[in-house]
């Protein structure tokens with residue numbers, strides 16, 4: 001029986017993900033590890049002992065199916081008790097899990113599968129119809145085990161026996177890429193555990209807490225939530241994603257599961273604040289709210305503080321290449337004149353620094369520069385993409401001779417006179433849509449591949465309520481000047497996740513250009529604001 005719990009002495013090669021996540025089995029085996037909302041009045045609690053046991057059952061079945069150190073496993077599921085047990089099982093066998101959403105478009109799943117060449121594609125029970133590569137063994141998993149379809153050959157040939165060590169990949173998360181395809185962020189056990197250790201130093205959560213997670217498994221925010229809860233001996237509360245668009249149902253989940261910490265991108269709060277303030281104010285058990293992925297508008301922060309005066313708000317900043325790196329407590333109440341939240345400074349064990357265009361450190365308060373992160377939690381690199389990796393992991397600008405690499409975040413920021421950083425934009429065309437990282441060029445690649453489109457630009461414009469939305473401006477290649485919106489959007493849906501589908505399409509005869517002939521995106525954005 002594979003032993004994935006932490007009863008064994010931590011692995012001589014260093015602590016790995018499964019040992020970190022199950023450490024609480026030793027101190028509180030019967031404490032709640034996962035609290036699931038199965039419907040009104042139907043709350044299902046799983047203990048650390050039960051979680052460890054299911055992970056062991058999965059690990060045995062996977063080992064019996066021939067899974068080995070270094071293999072990859074596509075894990076297609078929402079965040080759930082079985083999914084958490086499965087990622088623990090993969091970690092215990094030294095296999096890297098690749099989380100993807102249940103409704104990942106076929107093109108995207110096919111591309112990810114062809115890129116990471118997984119040994120196994122595992123889907124949560126009752127999966128929606130989706131892409132399955134005939135070359136890849138697959139299975140369906142749930143609380144009762146794994147059902148392989150067909151059972152993959154055991155004892156696969158080639159590649160010798162390897163020992164799992166902490167510098168091995170723990171997971172690969174695919175995020176938007178500028179080449180028109182997503183890029184795989186490879187995170188090691190050492191990196192993710194180092195981040196978790198730094199995060200626990202912020203004392204955000206206690207063992208009696210229940211941490212509601214609202215992010216999909218393929219967004220590393222969910223992995224932060226799982227590590228924050230389980231690393232603290234607390235419980236994870238997966239909020240069913242189908243309920244998030246319905247504020248009353250979302251808040252009912254928080255009430256019935258007695259969630260005390262609620263984590264999510266800022267936009268999860270937009271509708272509850274607008275439509276159910278009274279119901280939100282009744283959730284007095286909530287003592288912490290953590291958000292990340294994009295800026296939380298100050299007026300919404302103030303409204304949330306009014307409704308949940310006891311809750312500590314934490315602005316978490318970072319990128320998937322280090323999971324995150326800073327946790328700034330929001331002043332309560334947010335001072336009237338303050339329109340922007342600080343992202344603070346790096347968590348214990350890491351350092352954020354500003355670098356100017358000339359490559360030298362920027363020290364003074366108020367001076368903008370590009371954030372660089374020096375940390376043991378940095379990713380290993382982008383999957384099979386050395387050039388992109390070299391652009392992201394660069395020599396330490398302060399001491400390039402050491403060989404140490406630091407993460408070049410692409411984020412612009414400045415320090416205030418207390419030394420706290422404030423995010424102030426990007427150096428490229430990456431944007432955040434409801435907390436999701438989006439390379440506009442990936443959308444443009446897809447738009448341009450649609451028959452009938454001669455040119456296309458994707459951009460973010462604010463709707464009349466000031467909410468950012470994704471717009472596509474296309475130039476048809478036909479003399480009749482028409483592009484069928486429905487055809488264009490269907491073409492996008494075949495390859496892009498839902499948050500990357502343009503919410504507005506404008507057809508123009510030509511794109512405005514700057515003097516040097518580049519598309520004038522500022523002019524285009526201004527035109528979009530007036531075009532409706």
Ligand SMILES: Nc1ncnc2c1ncn2[C@@H]1O[C@H](COS(=O)(=O)NC(=O)C[C@H](N)c2ccccc2)[C@@H](O)[C@H]1O
Nearest residue numbers: 220221224292293294295316317318319320323324437
């Ligand atoms: N608090 C912020 N204010 C303002 N802009 C931000 C902020 N957090 C990110 N961002 C932006 O989002 C980019 C990272 O995008 S991402 O790689 O998809 N990762 C995320 O958004 C989530 C990130 N991995 C994470 C996961 C779990 C907890 C915290 C952070 C950053 O480079 C920033 O541009």
